[in-house]
Amino acid sequence: MTSSAAPNGPLKGLKIVDLTSVVFGPYSTQILSDLGADVIKVESPAGDIMRFVGKHGDKGMGPVHLNVNRGKKVITLDLKKPDALAVLHDLIREADVFVHTMRPAAAARLKIGYDDLREINPSLIYAGAYGFAADGPYAAKPAYDDIIQGLSGFAALNAHLVGEPRFVPNVINDKICSLVLTYSILAAAYHRQATGEGQAIEVPMFESSVQFLLVEHLGDRTFGKDEPPGYARVLSQLRKPHKTQDGYLCVLPYHDKNWADFFRIVGRPDLIEDARFSSHAARSANYEVLYSMLSDFIAERPSAFWLETLAEHNIPVAKVQDLEDLFEDEHLNAVNFFTEVDHPDSGKILATRQSVNFSATPPRIGGPAGRMGAHTVEVLKGLGYDDEKIGRLLDDGSVRQAD
Numbered sequence: 001m002t003s004s005a006a007p008n009g010p011l012k013g014l015k016i017v018d019l020t021s022v023v024f025g026p027y028s029t030q031i032l033s034d035l036g037a038d039v040i041k042v043e044s045p046a047g048d049i050m051r052f053v054g055k056h057g058d059k060g061m062g063p064v065h066l067n068v069n070r071g072k073k074v075i076t077l078d079l080k081k082p083d084a085l086a087v088l089h090d091l092i093r094e095a096d097v098f099v100h101t102m103r104p105a106a107a108a109r110l111k112i113g114y115d116d117l118r119e120i121n122p123s124l125i126y127a128g129a130y131g132f133a134a135d136g137p138y139a140a141k142p143a144y145d146d147i148i149q150g151l152s153g154f155a156a157l158n159a160h161l162v163g164e165p166r167f168v169p170n171v172i173n174d175k176i177c178s179l180v181l182t183y184s185i186l187a188a189a190y191h192r193q194a195t196g197e198g199q200a201i202e203v204p205m206f207e208s209s210v211q212f213l214l215v216e217h218l219g220d221r222t223f224g225k226d227e228p229p230g231y232a233r234v235l236s237q238l239r240k241p242h243k244t245q246d247g248y249l250c251v252l253p254y255h256d257k258n259w260a261d262f263f264r265i266v267g268r269p270d271l272i273e274d275a276r277f278s279s280h281a282a283r284s285a286n287y288e289v290l291y292s293m294l295s296d297f298i299a300e301r302p303s304a305f306w307l308e309t310l311a312e313h314n315i316p317v318a319k320v321q322d323l324e325d326l327f328e329d330e331h332l333n334a335v336n337f338f339t340e341v342d343h344p345d346s347g348k349i350l351a352t353r354q355s356v357n358f359s360a361t362p363p364r365i366g367g368p369a370g371r372m373g374a375h376t377v378e379v380l381k382g383l384g385y386d387d388e389k390i391g392r393l394l395d396d397g398s399v400r401q402a403d
Contacts, residue, residue: 008036008361008362009034009035009036009037009358009361009362009363009364010035010036010358010361010363011032011035011036011037012036012037012361013036013038014032014036014037014038014096014097014189015037015038015040015094015095015096015097016029016032016033016037016038016039016040016095016096016097016098016099016185017040017042017088017091017092017095017097017098017099018039018040018041018042018072018099019042019088019098019099019100019101019102019112020041020099020100020101020129021043021048021049021050021101022048022049022050022101022144022174023050023064023068023145023171023174023175023178024101024129024174024177024178024181024205025099025100025101025129025178025181026041026048026050026065026068026069027068027174027175027178028099028129028178028179028181028182028185029041029072029099030068030069030070030071030072031178031179031182031354032182032185033070033071033072033366034070034071034353034354034363034364034365034366035354035363036361036363037097039071039072039073040072040073040074040075040091040375040379041069041072041073041074041075042075042076042077042088042091043074043075043076043077043372043373044076044077044078044079045076045078045372045397045400047060047076047372048065048069050062050064050065050068051065051372053065056346059345059346060371060372061343061345061346061369061371065369066343066346066349066351066368066369067351067352069369070341070351070365070366070367070368070369071365071366071367072366072369072370073370073374073375073378073379074369074370074371074372074373074374074375074376075087075373075375075376075379075380075399076372076373076376076399076400076401077398077399078397078398078399078400079110079112080110081396081397081398083392083393083396083398084393084398084399085110085111085112087380087383087393087398087399088112089117089120090383091379091383092117092120092121092124093120093121094383095121095124096123096124096125096189096192097124097125097127097185097188097189098112098117098124098125098126098127099127099128099129099181099185100112100127100128100129101129101130102128103130103131103139103140103142104128104130104134104139105140107128114126114128114200118198121198122198123192123196123197123198124198125185125188125189125192125198125199125201126198126199126200126201127181127184127185127188127200127201127203128200128201128202128203129177129181129203129205130143130202130203130204130205131143131147131148131204131205131206132204132205132206132207133202133204133206133207134202138206143205143206144174145171145172145173145174146167148173148177148205148206148209149167149168149172149173149209150165150167151206151209152173152206152209152210152213153210153213153217154167154168154172154173154209154213155167155168157213157217157235160235160237161235161237161240173205173209174205176208176209176212177203177205177208177209180203180208181203184201184203185201188201214229216231216234217229217230217231219231219232232284232287233284233287236287236288236291238287238288238291238292238294238295239287239291241320242294242295242298242299243295243298243299244298244299244301244302244303244306245299245300245301245302245303246302246303247302247303247319247320248303248320249298249303249306249307249317249318249319249320250316250317250318250319250320251294251298251306251310251315251316251317252315252316252317253294253315253316254316255280256278256279256280258313258314258315258316259272259277259283260272261313261315262294262297262310262313262315263277265309265310265313266297266300276289276290277290303319307319336353337352337353337355338350338351338352338353339351339352339353339365341365341368342368343368344368345371346368349368351365351368353365370402371402372400372402373399373400373401373402374402376399376400376401376402377390377401380393380399
């Protein structure tokens with residue numbers, strides 16, 4: 001099992017069989033691949049549904065798919081066929097980690113549940129990326145980002161701002177849960193390195209998303225069931241980019257000195273000693289008044305004045321950038337955040353690198369996401385299959401190779 005991922009990344013030598021689709025699972029395994037893991041993506045003959053979304057979706061090379069599946073070998077297996085299941089089992093024998101996004105009942109029907117696969121590889125780390133924990137009443141329900149945004153409270157938070165529930169315009173729950181899945185796999189890998197012991201990991205989207213949201217929004221409910229949840233500062237309708245004379249800025253005086261400096265800048269030093277604003281605790285009880293006042297002050301001057309003046313006083317301030325602005329951002333370009341990758345089917349494609357930096361084992365961008373079955377024959381040969389056996393598997397449809 002070989003990979004085009006970073007040859008000297010911190011996860012070099014970690015072998016992962018990836019039976020995931022859409023974003024939740026694939027984004028996690030791409031992160032692991034960028035960090036040096038050897039990832040083999042297993043797809044059904046229908047393919048990962050995200051292949052077909054967006055430009056070049058008709059070629060099975062949609063942009064979201066490309067952005068969460070680089071650096072992986074791609075093999076197509078029809079797991080309804082016994083010979084294809086045998087191939088998967090051979091992959092599992094050599095793997096350190098198996099990760100999938102099927103509901104537990106579906107995995108059990110295919111005989112790829114944890115009990116099935118640990119008989120083949122007792123030290124296997126078996127990571128199930130689910131919608132809901134298996135022991136709860138929602139366990140059998142399907143789950144996608146929109147569903148979890150609704151159930152977890154994310155969509156309702158926007159009702160405080162716009163008067164009705166709205167989805168965050170980002171597949172935020174998929175990606176939050178991808179990170180939970182990633183650190184869970186790494187924790188299990190560390191445990192196995194120390195003990196030799198494999199284990200099953202259950203990563204449910206619903207619980208992971210609620211935990212994430214309630215870090216701040218558990219609020220006063222922390223202290224008793226009759227107290228209200230929610231973090232008042234971020235639920236305020238006045239917490240938003242502030243309109244200047246000629247645009248919008250994000251401005252956030254935060255600690256006592258920031259606010260004292262800001263009040264002096266706007267010619268209101270008297271507010272420094274105002275009991276409503278003289279401490280962090282006092283300001284926390286008066287967000288509505290404070291943010292209304294802040295908005296009024298910011299509206300009196302052009303953006304350039306605020307960017308220069310607030311920066312001189314080390315008061316946090318930033319432009320409001322749209323998607324197009326990101327590609328011209330001087331910092332992102334200075335750190336080489338964007339890179340072009342040659343794709344055999346799509347030509348030059350734009351990619352983003354991992355944001356983290358390692359001094360000894362830097363992550364790198366692996367090869368571009370391949371077509372369905374792009375590496376099927378290569379992977380089978382890596383398992384020791386001869387040409388005759390590979391031909392038989394191709395002929396009966398157990399496996400498929402890209403044209």
